Each structure stands twice: as structure tokens, then as C-alpha cells.
Amino acid sequence: MSSEVSARRDAKKLVRSPSGLRMVPEHRAFGSPFGLEEPQWVPDKECRRCMQCDAKFDFLTRKHHCRRCGKCFCDRCCSQKVPLRRMCFVDPVRQCAECALVSLKEAEFYDKQLKVLLSATFLVTFGNSEKPETMTCRLSNNQRYLFLDGDSHYEIEIVHISTVQILTEGFPPGGGNARATGMFLQYTVPGTEGVTQLKLTVVEDVTVGRRQAVAWLVAMHKAAKLLYESRDQ
Numbered sequence: 001m002s003s004e005v006s007a008r009r010d011a012k013k014l015v016r017s018p019s020g021l022r023m024v025p026e027h028r029a030f031g032s033p034f035g036l037e038e039p040q041w042v043p044d045k046e047c048r049r050c051m052q053c054d055a056k057f058d059f060l061t062r063k064h065h066c067r068r069c070g071k072c073f074c075d076r077c078c079s080q081k082v083p084l085r086r087m088c089f090v091d092p093v094r095q096c097a098e099c100a101l102v103s104l105k106e107a108e109f110y111d112k113q114l115k116v117l118l119s120a121t122f123l124v125t126f127g128n129s130e131k132p133e134t135m136t137c138r139l140s141n142n143q144r145y146l147f148l149d150g151d152s153h154y155e156i157e158i159v160h161i162s163t164v165q166i167l168t169e170g171f172p173p174g175g176g177n178a179r180a181t182g183m184f185l186q187y188t189v190p191g192t193e194g195v196t197q198l199k200l201t202v203v204e205d206v207t208v209g210r211r212q213a214v215a216w217l218v219a220m221h222k223a224a225k226l227l228y229e230s231r232d233q
Contacts, residue, residue: 010141014090019067021090025142032143033159034226036086039070047072052096068099085110109226113219114139120216121209122182122200124148132201137216139223161187162195164224166217180214183221 011026017038025031042051047063049056055074057063064078065071067087073096080100081092085107095103117139123132135150139158146161148154163186168178182201189196202213 019065019087019089020093022088023090024088030142030144032086034086034143034223035088036068038087039068041065041070042072044072050074050077052077064094066096066099067093068095068103071096083107083110106226109222113222114143116212116215116219117223120213121203122213123203124150125199125201127197132199134203137200139220143223156185156187157190158223158227160190161185161224161227163187164221166221167199167201180217183217 011030012023013026015022015024018041019038042065044063047057050061050063050073051071052073053076055061055076057072057074061074063072064075066073066078067089068084078094078096080097081094082100082103083089083092084095084103086103119136119138121134121136124135124137125132133150133152135148138147138149139145140147144158146156146158148156163184165184166180167182167184169181180202182199184197184199186195186197188194200217202210202217204210
């Protein structure tokens with residue numbers, strides 16, 4: 001991938017919306033697949049009462065719009081300002097209690113899990129091949145692509161991944177969770193028929209590398225879950 005193409009993928013611009021400042025991709029086609037569009041606000045003329053507690057709006061009880069769902073609430077029901085990373089807001093924005101809880105959970109994903117996905121090393125097996133290749137796996141800066149680098153280079157567009165399954169084995173002595181050993185992925189390639197599959201296997205001979213790889217598997221599973229939820233919104 002050329003540096004020019006990489007720069008276009010990662011380019012950002014600052015825009016102002018009725019809800020606040022947003023740092024969005026300069027080219028819409030390179031936006032994060034986890035992103036959400038700003039909602040249409042419920043028109044003021046249709047908002048006579050708070051849509052949570054039913055308080056009547058008047059001179060003292062002002063109406064506010066939740067920046068995530070676009071519904072009308074009184075100040076008591078829409079007082080929290082929390083990060084809304086999936087809409088690219090620069091600063092925390094006003095949200096209703098229900099939306100604020102969801103956004104706070106997503107903020108943890110952005111702050112912790114995405115950093116884990118920057119790099120991990122696996123043995124990668126494509127399709128029915130019996131010979132795995134040692135490759136470094138990472139998520140692109142705009143979260144659109146999964147890059148696999150070894151003797152060869154592969155790019156998988158995240159939105160085309162259809163199946164993500166963590167592979168485990170056994171249970172540790174004394175109980176606890178099963179031991180993660182890898183991940184099974186299925187994805188489609190634009191312009192081709194059928195489904196392509198690959199298997200990521202944790203390299204067992206390096207303790208630090210294993211911990212990093214397992215953390216990567218967990219983060220990738222959470223990323224896939226968030227992506228599937230995005231498709232339903």
C-alpha cells in the first residue's frame with residue numbers, strides 16, 4: 001500500500017454540527033465501520049413533554065435533545081455529557097440516561113480494546129492449506145481493514161467478515177475459563193463467489209507474545225460484536 005493511499009485513508013477534517021464539533025474522515029469511503037450517523041432530532045413542535053418522565057416543557061422546564069437518539073428530554077433526564085466516539089465528537093455531548101450508559105461502554109472499547117488491536121503475531125492458515133505462516137495482524141488506523149503481514153500481505157475489509165469464533169481448549173486445574181488458542185474467521189472478497197476462511201493460532205513459545213495475542217483475540221471478538229450491532233442500528 002503506497003504512502004499516498006495510506007494518507008488518504010487516515011485524513012481527517014473538523015466539522016461543526018448542531019450537536020458539537022466532530023473530527024470526521026476527509027473521505028467518507030474511508031470512515032470507520034463502527035461509526036454511527038447523527039440522528040434526526042425530534043422536531044420541537046412535536047415535543048410538548050419529556051419523553052422519559054412526561055414532565056411538561058415550559059419556561060422553567062427546558063427541553064434538550066439527546067445527541068445519540070435525537071429524542072426530547074427535560075434537563076433531569078438528559079443531564080449527562082459523555083463521550084460519543086462512534087459519532088466522532090471531539091468533546092463529551094449531552095445524552096439521555098439510557099444512551100449515556102451505552103456510550104460509556106463503547107468508550108471503554110475505543111480507549112482499551114482498539115489499542116490492543118494495533119499488533120499481535122499468529123500462525124495464520126488460509127482455507128484448506130496445511131502450512132501456516134507466521135504473520136503480524138493489526139487493525140488499520142481507520143478500523144476498516146485487518147492487515148496481515150508476513151512473507152505476503154493481505155487486507156481484509158472488516159465489514160466483509162461474517163464469522164468470528166474464538167477457539168479454546170480444556171480448562172485449567174481448579175476451574176476457570178477455557179484456554180484461548182486462536183480464532184476462526186470467515187469473510188467474503190468483493191468480486192468473488194463463496195466465503196474465504198482463515199485460522200489464527202496463538203504462538204505458544206513466547207509468554208509475553210501469547211498474552212498479547214490472547215488479548216488481541218478478545219478485542220477482535222468485541223470489535224466484531226460491535227460491528228454486528230452497528231448493522232442493526
